[in-house]
Structures are given as structure tokens and as C-alpha cells.
Amino acid sequence: MAGERKRDQQPTINDVARIAGVSKKTVSRVINRSPLLNKDTRERVESVIARLAYVPNPQARALALRRNFLIGLLHDNPNAQMVLSFQEGVLEAIRETEFALIVRPVDRHSPSMLDDVRTFLERQRLFGVLILPPISENDELAELCRELGCGYVRMGSAKLDDDAHLVESNDRQAVGNAIDYLVEQGHRRIALIAGPDGFRSAQERRKGFHEAMARHQLDCGPELVAQGNYTFETGLAAAERLLEVSPRPTAIFASNDEMAAGALHAARQREIDVPRDLSLVGFDDTAIAAHIWPPMTTVRWPILSMARSAALKLIYPAEAEKQPSKFLSDLVRRASVTSPSGKSG
Amino acid sequence: MAGERKRDQQPTINDVARIAGVSKKTVSRVINRSPLLNKDTRERVESVIARLAYVPNPQARALALRRNFLIGLLHDNPNAQMVLSFQEGVLEAIRETEFALIVRPVDRHSPSMLDDVRTFLERQRLFGVLILPPISENDELAELCRELGCGYVRMGSAKLDDDAHLVESNDRQAVGNAIDYLVEQGHRRIALIAGPDGFRSAQERRKGFHEAMARHQLDCGPELVAQGNYTFETGLAAAERLLEVSPRPTAIFASNDEMAAGALHAARQREIDVPRDLSLVGFDDTAIAAHIWPPMTTVRWPILSMARSAALKLIYPAEAEKQPSKFLSDLVRRASVTSPSGKSG
DNA sequence: TTGTACGCGTTATCAC
DNA sequence: GTGATAACGCGTACAA
Numbered sequence: 001m002a003g004e005r006k007r008d009q010q011p012t013i014n015d016v017a018r019i020a021g022v023s024k025k026t027v028s029r030v031i032n033r034s035p036l037l038n039k040d041t042r043e044r045v046e047s048v049i050a051r052l053a054y055v056p057n058p059q060a061r062a063l064a065l066r067r068n069f070l071i072g073l074l075h076d077n078p079n080a081q082m083v084l085s086f087q088e089g090v091l092e093a094i095r096e097t098e099f100a101l102i103v104r105p106v107d108r109h110s111p112s113m114l115d116d117v118r119t120f121l122e123r124q125r126l127f128g129v130l131i132l133p134p135i136s137e138n139d140e141l142a143e144l145c146r147e148l149g150c151g152y153v154r155m156g157s158a159k160l161d162d163d164a165h166l167v168e169s170n171d172r173q174a175v176g177n178a179i180d181y182l183v184e185q186g187h188r189r190i191a192l193i194a195g196p197d198g199f200r201s202a203q204e205r206r207k208g209f210h211e212a213m214a215r216h217q218l219d220c221g222p223e224l225v226a227q228g229n230y231t232f233e234t235g236l237a238a239a240e241r242l243l244e245v246s247p248r249p250t251a252i253f254a255s256n257d258e259m260a261a262g263a264l265h266a267a268r269q270r271e272i273d274v275p276r277d278l279s280l281v282g283f284d285d286t287a288i289a290a291h292i293w294p295p296m297t298t299v300r301w302p303i304l305s306m307a308r309s310a311a312l313k314l315i316y317p318a319e320a321e322k323q324p325s326k327f328l329s330d331l332v333r334r335a336s337v338t339s340p341s342g343k344s345g
Numbered sequence: 346m347a348g349e350r351k352r353d354q355q356p357t358i359n360d361v362a363r364i365a366g367v368s369k370k371t372v373s374r375v376i377n378r379s380p381l382l383n384k385d386t387r388e389r390v391e392s393v394i395a396r397l398a399y400v401p402n403p404q405a406r407a408l409a410l411r412r413n414f415l416i417g418l419l420h421d422n423p424n425a426q427m428v429l430s431f432q433e434g435v436l437e438a439i440r441e442t443e444f445a446l447i448v449r450p451v452d453r454h455s456p457s458m459l460d461d462v463r464t465f466l467e468r469q470r471l472f473g474v475l476i477l478p479p480i481s482e483n484d485e486l487a488e489l490c491r492e493l494g495c496g497y498v499r500m501g502s503a504k505l506d507d508d509a510h511l512v513e514s515n516d517r518q519a520v521g522n523a524i525d526y527l528v529e530q531g532h533r534r535i536a537l538i539a540g541p542d543g544f545r546s547a548q549e550r551r552k553g554f555h556e557a558m559a560r561h562q563l564d565c566g567p568e569l570v571a572q573g574n575y576t577f578e579t580g581l582a583a584a585e586r587l588l589e590v591s592p593r594p595t596a597i598f599a600s601n602d603e604m605a606a607g608a609l610h611a612a613r614q615r616e617i618d619v620p621r622d623l624s625l626v627g628f629d630d631t632a633i634a635a636h637i638w639p640p641m642t643t644v645r646w647p648i649l650s651m652a653r654s655a656a657l658k659l660i661y662p663a664e665a666e667k668q669p670s671k672f673l674s675d676l677v678r679r680a681s682v683t684s685p686s687g688k689s690g
Numbered sequence: 691t692t693g694t695a696c697g698c699g700t701t702a703t704c705a706c
Numbered sequence: 707g708t709g710a711t712a713a714c715g716c717g718t719a720c721a722a
Contacts, residue, residue, distance in 0.1 A: 025717085063717095068404055070447070122355075292638075293637070368710075369700080381708095405699035
């Protein structure tokens with residue numbers, strides 16, 4: 001009968017106290033690193049803790065402290081890689097803590113979305129939540145968190161909230177840098193595949209495009225702008241239209257990788273070679289960007305850093321302002337961009 | 346001062362009991378649907394619960410019941426889409442329950458992996474865990490769960506455990522079906538890009554390939570088998586070798602989509618047209634399969650069903666055996682396969 | 691520096 | 707059917 005330590009037989013703080021010959025309050029002090037403790041006592045208790053392999057019961061702790069150590073991840077994201085990368089970053093930040101991450105996809109389009117989230121938050125009584133785009137752009141959701149006294153940090157492409165509740169990627173500037181790069185390569189006629197109006201990220205990327213084009217004094221009239229909704233198919237359709245424009249653009253910036261992949265598809269159907277006859281830039285640096293042919297130049301979010309920062313803001317609200325809020329994505333240069341061949345007219 | 350209900354002011358079972366004029370045990374009975382309750386009492390209590398918007402505190406419940414309602418997802422997966430789809434399936438299964446999902450990536454290669462998981466399980470005292478491949482193939486991990494009295498269900502490509510602790514995809518048969526399809530299309534010279542030996546899924550897919558080839562009495566000597574480690578680059582390298590073989594294979598089955606994408610890349614570099622000169626089949630049906638050109642024929646796991654079933658097995662152990670354990674993946678037919686052009690020799 | 695008594699919100703026991 | 711009362715494991719006044 002040796003060696004078993006089943007669920008029902010886990011040692012409690014009382015066991016530790018009894019065996020160490022102290023009160024459980026003393027054990028509690030050891031666990032919580034109270035400074036006023038005799039060194040001998042501390043070491044004795046610690047050795048018993050180690051010997052029994054005692055681990056405090058988080059449920060009991062949560063009950064006594066009137067707060068738990070669960071943080072939620074709210075997302076409604078079509079981009080699996082991004083959600084998973086974010087999870088990874090958060091988990092890295094909380095690795096040495098007693099926090100755990102609980103995930104909750106939400107349906108942006110459901111009329112009961114807010115009620116669903118409310119039920120979830122009331123039931124789980126989370127320490128706080130991290131909210132990913134695009135659902136992070138929903139101000140009612142943030143308001144709900146405040147109302148319920150639930151901490152939150154939003155991730156977004158613009159200044160959605162104050163710095164204590166936000167990690168922000170500067171999509172506008174990142175798109176500007178991408179356009180600068182295309183111009184450096186010699187492109188003058190650059191088209192945009194914009195994302196859906198409802199998304200703040202899409203708006204920011206569109207603004208970044210227009211600002212950069214204006215800065216370079218390049219034409220970006222409506223014939224050079226098409227719109228999609230972040231899917232492969234709509235990217236394909238948008239590119240089909242753009243590739244009919246005369247003179248044909250020598251480069252297309254697509255507001256996400258999926259649409260860029262669709263654009264690549266459209267070019268191939270027309271026997272327009274990428275990158276020789278058409279350069280292509282995407283956004284997000286999803287797995288697809290690196291694994292299509294040609295590998296695609298794209299904008300990469302510093303997602304791990306953002307996730308880490310968001311988690312720390314949530315866990316240590318007092319120092320939330322000290323964590324960086326602004327992050328700049330960088331351009332990953334791959335084979336889908338080259339200098340225009342010169343016969344673009 | 347009306348309308349606020351902050352974290353610190355949530356109504357408790359005592360509030361409900363006091364206002365309804367009953368004991369809290371009675372309220373508890375209402376919550377837990379005890380059958381022996383006066384109808385009037387029940388309705389009275391229920392109306393108070395509704396009025397106060399009372400929600401039981403899960404921490405207190407967990408403490409009293411000596412078990413919580415958290416299920417963990419253990420994974421070390423390179424395939425983000427699969428992990429997220431699995432999450433989706435699990436969450437669908439537990440939607441109406443009080444269970445929540447907490448995620449935990451693990452590092453398969455870390456020497457401290459088992460200790461890390463042990464710490465995690467002891468700390469969180471989960472109701473149980475769901476384990477995704479390839480880490481699900483680790484028997485020590487399952488043994489650890491049993492030792493800790495933590496429920497578990499593994500997802501795998503073979504009979505890794507008894508039916509109460511396993512949802513199994515029949516990769517061998519699925520690959521067989523894929524090969525059958527290629528043969529139907531007229532292919533006779535079919536090559537395999539196998540996965541890494543350490544993965545059970547890779548072994549099963551390899552067996553499926555050889556069994557099917559034998560069934561059709563086709564040659565599948567070592568010159569027609571190359572190995573990769575499930576990455577794009579190794580798929581590319583493997584295909585480079587296979588495409589040098591004479592007579593050149595007219596079709597390649599790659600053991601996952603990433604390697605298939607690599608093979609596509611290799612073919613393109615050699616100006617071997619897919620599918621005209623070479624048919625290609627992948628495995629997993631990840632996002633990449635549908636979004637490359639040509640769209641790739643691949644094997645799709647019924648991942649949502651498997652996730653649902655796994656979650657239900659975990660939550661209702663008494664009926665675990667009733668949940669299906671075996672799932673057959675099906676072939677998604679896309680443009681990367683066609684009949685061989687006949688000049689393959 | 692350490693211990694006692696009690697509270698956190700729920701379920702379980704066992705009377706009535 | 708219903709209600710006192712005692713767990714569950716831990717934290718915190720406050721006393722010693």
C-alpha cells in the first residue's frame with residue numbers, strides 16, 4: 001500500500017502543520033512568503049512540505065481570497081495560428097505563477113453574444129480576461145467586464161482603450177512601411193485589397209495604405225482599391241477586378257494573408273507571374289504565407305510579446321502602465337516581391 | 346445606488362435562502378435538482394434566484410464536492426488549426442455544462458516534461474485532461490494521470506488505450522482509401538513521403554500505404570519511400586529525391602499537408618506540373634491544403650466529432666464506453682489529383 | 691514570532 | 707420535504 005497518493009488523499013495544510021508541529025497559520029505564512037518568520041521554523045515547514053509533496057488547494061485559496069487565479073481568453077478568430085501563438089505567449093508569462101488560462105471562443109455574430117459572455121464570466125468568476133481582435137473592438141464587451149468587476153486587457157489595432165487595458169499593434173505604420181518597401185523596389189502603381197469595414201484592423205490598414213501613397217505622391221484612386229472580407233475567396237475576387245485595371249498595378253497589398261493567397265490564385269489563373277509581373281504583400285504572417293509558392297512577403301505581429309505584455313498587465317494591474325502598450329509589426333521579406341519588370345504600362 | 350452588482354456584492358446562497366425564507370440546504374436542493382422537493386418551495390426559490398441573478402460560486406462548490414469542473418487540454422501540436430478545432434469541439438460538448446476548458450501546451454522534448462505536467466495537475470486538480478497527439482502517444486503521461494487520480498482521454502492514430510480513455514482515428518484505413526482513389530484514377534507508380542518514426546501516426550500512415558500497395562500488387566520498394574519529419578522543408582527534400590527516381594512516380598502521398606506543400610514546391614522547381622505530371626495527396630486537411638495552388642486532395646480527420654466524444658467520455662465516465670471510440674477520416678478531393686498523363690515511364 | 695477563532699460559499703449528514 | 711450543523715482547505719483579525 002505504498003506510494004499511492006490519490007486525489008482523495010492529498011495532504012492538506014493541516015497535515016503539514018501537524019507533522020511540522022506548528023499551527024496552520026504558520027504554514028500559511030511560509031506558503032505566502034511572509035517576511036516575519038523564524039528561519040528555523042520556515043525551513044522545518046518547508047522540508048515537511050517537500051516531503052509530503054504538499055500543494056495548496058487552489059479552490060480553497062480562491063474561496064478564502066475571494067478571487068481565483070484563472071484568466072480567460074476571449075476570441076472569435078478565424079486565424080488559428082494567431083490564437084495559438086497568443087496562448088503560447090500568455091502561458092509563457094504565467095508559467096511560474098499559479099495562474100491558468102481558460103479559453104472561450106465567442107460567436108461575434110450571435111445576437112446572444114453578450115449574454116453568453118456574461119453568463120460565462122458570472123459563472124467562472126475569472127480573475128480577468130484577455131480579448132483578441134476582432135471581438136476586442138466591441139466596446140460593449142469591455143463595458144460588461146467593467147460592470148462585472150472583471151479585469152480585462154484588449155488587443156487591438158488602434159487606441160481602443162487606456163494603456164492599462166490595451167496592447168496595441170500599430171497596423172497603420174506597419175502598412176506604411178510595407179508600402180515604402182514596395183516603392184523602394186520601384187513600384188509606383190500599387191493596389192489595395194482592403195478588409196471588411198466592420199473591422200478596426202481593416203480600417204487602420206486601409207488608412208496606412210492611403211497615407212503612405214499620399215506621402216509618395218502616388219495615385220490611389222478607387223480603381224486601385226478593392227474590398228474583401230478577409231477570406232481567400234473574397235481576396236481572389238478582389239484581385240480579379242484589380243488585375244483588369246489598365247494600366248495594371250505592379251504590386252498588390254492585401255490586408256491579410258488569406259486574401260493575398262486568393263490574389264496569388266487569381267494571378268496564376270491569368271498567367272500573371274508572381275513576382276515577375278506582380279508583387280504581392282500580405283498581412284499577419286500566418287503559416288500559409290511561408291508555405292505557398294512563392295513564399296509571401298507579409299507583415300508579422302510581435303504576437304508573443306503582445307501576449308506576454310497583455311497577461312502581465314492583467315495580473316499586475318498596479319504596474320499595468322509600465323508594460324509596453326504599443327507594438328510595431330515588422331515586414332517579413334520573402335520572394336513574392338521584386339522590382340517591377342518595367343512593362344507595367 | 347441601484348443596478349450595480351460588483352464582484353464583491355454577488356448574492357450568495359445565504360441571501361437566496363434568507364429572502365426565500367428557507368434554509369440554504371433547500372436552495373442547494375433546488376440548484377442540484379433534487380427530486381424530493383415541494384413544488385411550491387421550488388418555484389419560490391427559483392423566482393428569488395432569478396430575481397437576484399444568483400449564480401453558485403464554482404470555487405465553493407469545488408471545495409465542498411472535492412472536485413472541480415475544469416478539464417485540461419494537453420497538447421504539443423505543430424498544427425494550430427487542429428488544436429483550435431479540437432478546442433471548438435470540446436467547448437461545444439461542454440457548452441451547457443458547468444465545465445470549462447483550460448489549455449496547457451507541453452514541450453515534448455523537454456526532459457522535465459513529465460514533472461511539468463505533474464506540477465500542473467497537482468496544482469490545478471483538474472477533473473480530467475484531454476491529450477492530443479503526438480504527446481498522447483506517451484504512455485508515461487497516461488500512467489501519471491492514473492497515478493494522480495486524474496481522468497484522461499487520449500486522442501490517437503492507433504489503439505493506445507482502452508475505449509474509455511481513447512478516441513482513435515483509423516489513419517491506416519484512411520490512407521488505404523486515399524491510395525485506392527489514386528489507383529482508381531489510374532496511378533500505378535505511387536511514392537510515399539513518410540513521417541518521423543517516433544510518431545505513431547506516421548507509423549500507421551506508412552502501414553496503410555504499404556498494405557494498400559500490396560493489396561493492389563504494386564511496387565513500393567525503398568526507392569519509392571522517403572522520410573520527412575512533418576515539416577515543409579523535409580517534405581521538399583523528400584520529394585526532391587523521389588522525383589529523381591526512374592521511372593518517375595506519377596503520384597505522391599505525403600503523410601501530412603505541410604510535407605505535401607513542400608513536395609508541391611519541389612515539383613514546381615523542377616517544372617513538373619501538378620496535377621498534370623504529378624498527383625499529390627496530403628493528410629490533415631489544414632488550412633494550407635485548401636489555400637495553395639492547386640488546392641490539395643487530403644485526408645480530413647473528423648476532429649470535431651472526436652473532440653466532442655472525447656469530452657463526453659471524460660465528463661461522463663460511466664457512459665464512456667457508449668461514446669464512439671473509432672473514427673474514420675475521409676478523403677477531401679481537390680484539384681491536386683488527376684489521372685496520370687500516360688507518359689510516366 | 692506564533693497560535694486561536696472564525697469566515698469564505700457550498701454540499702453532506704442526519705435528525706425532525 | 708425540510709432544516710440545523712458540520713465539513714471542505716485556506717486566509718485573516720486579533721490575541722498571546
